[in-house]
Amino acid sequence: MTDFPNGFLWGASTAPHQIEGNNVNSDWWANEQVTPGMALSGDAIDSYHRYEEDMRLLADAGLNAYRFGIEWARIEPIPGQFSKAELAHYRRMITTARRLGLSPVVTLHHFSSPKWFADEGSWLAESSVDRFRSFVTEATTILEDVDFVCTINEPNMLAMIGSMMKSMESGEGDWQSPTVEGDTQMVLPAPDPEVGRRLAEAHHTARDILKQRTNAAVGWTVANQALTAKPEFEDVLIEQRYLREDLYLEAARGDDFIGVQSYSTQEVDANGPVPHAPNPDNTLVGTAFRPDSLGIAVRHAWDVTGGVPILVTENGIAITDDTRRIDYTSQALHHLSSAIADGVRVEGYLHWSALDNYEWGHWEPTFGLIAVDRETFERRPKPSLAWLGEVARTNGLSLS
Numbered sequence: 001m002t003d004f005p006n007g008f009l010w011g012a013s014t015a016p017h018q019i020e021g022n023n024v025n026s027d028w029w030a031n032e033q034v035t036p037g038m039a040l041s042g043d044a045i046d047s048y049h050r051y052e053e054d055m056r057l058l059a060d061a062g063l064n065a066y067r068f069g070i071e072w073a074r075i076e077p078i079p080g081q082f083s084k085a086e087l088a089h090y091r092r093m094i095t096t097a098r099r100l101g102l103s104p105v106v107t108l109h110h111f112s113s114p115k116w117f118a119d120e121g122s123w124l125a126e127s128s129v130d131r132f133r134s135f136v137t138e139a140t141t142i143l144e145d146v147d148f149v150c151t152i153n154e155p156n157m158l159a160m161i162g163s164m165m166k167s168m169e170s171g172e173g174d175w176q177s178p179t180v181e182g183d184t185q186m187v188l189p190a191p192d193p194e195v196g197r198r199l200a201e202a203h204h205t206a207r208d209i210l211k212q213r214t215n216a217a218v219g220w221t222v223a224n225q226a227l228t229a230k231p232e233f234e235d236v237l238i239e240q241r242y243l244r245e246d247l248y249l250e251a252a253r254g255d256d257f258i259g260v261q262s263y264s265t266q267e268v269d270a271n272g273p274v275p276h277a278p279n280p281d282n283t284l285v286g287t288a289f290r291p292d293s294l295g296i297a298v299r300h301a302w303d304v305t306g307g308v309p310i311l312v313t314e315n316g317i318a319i320t321d322d323t324r325r326i327d328y329t330s331q332a333l334h335h336l337s338s339a340i341a342d343g344v345r346v347e348g349y350l351h352w353s354a355l356d357n358y359e360w361g362h363w364e365p366t367f368g369l370i371a372v373d374r375e376t377f378e379r380r381p382k383p384s385l386a387w388l389g390e391v392a393r394t395n396g397l398s399l400s
């Protein structure tokens with residue numbers, strides 16, 4: 001049996017840099033031009049122009065929510081100079097989502113920042129929180145009827161990307177995608193806690209402004225890694241989990257919701273997270289096929305935040321065989337439903353991702369419910385889209 005509360009949100013997620021194309025004023029765009037081994041985002045999948053078609057596909061399938069981001073680098077391409085036209089563009093996206101019956105879940109920062117912000121020293125610069133504050137203040141002018149706002153996506157990954165960029169600049173390391181483990185079979189470095197604390201400050205600052213100026217529920221979205229201990233390494237687990245995840249979950253206490261983002265699990269031993277062993281069942285990003293990770297993740301987030309309501313803002317799988325995507329998602333939703341039955345409050349499930357897109361330095365990992373021809377930009381819905389739409393229309397009953 002699966003059971004989901006009335007009014008449950010069923011949707012899919014995206015991020016601006018991964019789908020829009022030509023995000024030329026961003027730090028990611030700049031890095032792509034100069035970093036060996038990093039694929040270019042280029043036109044991405046041109047969702048900047050095709051967002052209505054994308055939203056319509058989701059709505060027609062039966063989904064009732066869409067998570068997308070607004071791009072700081074477009075809205076404030078030069079410090080202090082805000083583009084009214086770009087704000088109007090994102091306002092049109094919100095209006096379009098509403099008109100199509102999709103509740104907009106809007107992310108304000110999803111990995112990419114304006115290039116000038118990175119040049120100033122990114123999140124470690126003294127000015128960073130003020131810079132973010134003025135962007136968020138400007139953004140509130142278009143958010144009046146948005147139900148959920150995510151301030152910063154995966155601050156724990158963002159703090160890790162910070163550590164990585166620093167070691168690349170000092171010539172110590174090579175480029176490694178934050179989400180593609182197969183790159184090196186190495187474990188990603190731990191997030192820099194100094195950056196983490198700064199991000200928490202930025203999040204709380206943004207939360208205050210959003211609470212004053214909008215009616216939105218406010219939260220941030222954390223990469224939940226469903227870490228478990230190898231026998232005898234419980235202590236290391238607690239330490240590693242704090243550094244990589246719990247610091248960020250604790251900062252969500254007092255928020256309206258916590259965004260849970262879960263894909264797989266990972267074991268921890270004396271050296272930290274253990275790389276996933278090669279296995280034919282592994283996903284295209286090198287992680288193990290573990291749909292149960294979602295249940296572990298929501299229960300852990302619920303415990304650490306002390307009962308902050310949960311919105312699953314990302315869950316999905318990079319795979320070519322779409323029947324495996326349906327299989328994974330179906331199992332993940334059963335685990336989610338049993339956490340709900342045990343008393344965890346969950347308000348919605350947003351699948352990653354709506355479309356195959358630019359996976360932070362790579363094009364091969366396909367997470368989408370919709371495939372895209374990158375020459376013509378033609379959208380081709382996969383069977384998993386209709387399947388998830390049916391789950392949404394029946395509020396989960398079709399899973400039973």
Ligand code: FCB
Pocket residue numbers: 015018153154157179223261314352359360367
């Ligand atoms: C998450 C990111 C998202 C996407 C998925 C696969 O870490 O938030 O942009 O890359 O992983």
